[in-house]
Amino acid sequence: MAVSVQPYVVSETTMAIIPEYSEKGVVKIFDVQGIYYENVKPIQLLNQACMARGSSYDGRIQAVRNRLNYFRKTPLMICPNECIFTFPTKSHIEHDCYWIFPRHIQQICHFEGIPIIQFQNGEQLMLNCSIFTLHRQIERTANCMFHFSKPPSLQIFYLPPKPLGRT
Template identity: 45%
Template sequence: MVFVESYLPSTSTMGLVEHRQKGFHTIIYDEKGTYYTHETAKQLLNKACLHRLFTYEGRLQATRKQLNYYKKTPLLICHEELIYTFPTISPEEPGCCWIFPRHVQSHSSIKGKMVVCFKNGVKLPLNCSPHVYYKQLDRATNCITYMLKNKESSKIDS
């Protein structure tokens, strides 16, 4: 078990799993390895947003207003770096997994539960049904597409 005091989600982050055990709160799946931290997934995601001059709550609020995703809202951390993620269950629930789709190589359903396989071969069982997983993946894709279209139309207007 590799424990880290501080971690900043970035382009190498594959997933965050809330896992409130004695000694740590979140399991971090990164291209470079798997880490454990005292920080909650929400704290990590807010830190990533703040690093880019946004807030977690502000990003969620904008997505909810523009795309009407009020529950299990995907989070666009940075459209320039294409860092976005989605929760598998309510972020308020223990065990919430945040998946960063750019790293997913494949996904499969085993006995009604989803398992994602990241590009580096790491497999992560999820706590949601295939229906929820695909819906969340679609919502996250819609968020990044919306942002990229708005960015492109801003260039044309200027």
């Protein structure tokens, strides 16, 4: 378990946020660098991440709902420029809703119908949704990424056009 002096900030290295009501904290955060615990609710952590990037949780959700008509289990675009997107495994109002950041998923398998995600760093997480829901949420989040973000290859290699002029 990683111990942090400063409050955790959702970033490109965040892999999952799950509620964990224990003496360690209210939320358990799977990060590329380790596992962290915070004494805030998952929605508060996600709202802080959105606010740090110029919007709010509600504003980001409304944008996705308005553009893509995803009204239930709406994926959240925390920051399209940094390509930070996440999706809920259940309704966000459920106390046991997990938030998964799909960019870190390496493999999906299942045990007796329960999906298990293996992240790129080797961590595994058993989910509380069906395989169907998991695949649908990954697809919806990919649609959000495509709709709201520029493809990384275009961002990196795009050269602005030079003005035409006499040489």
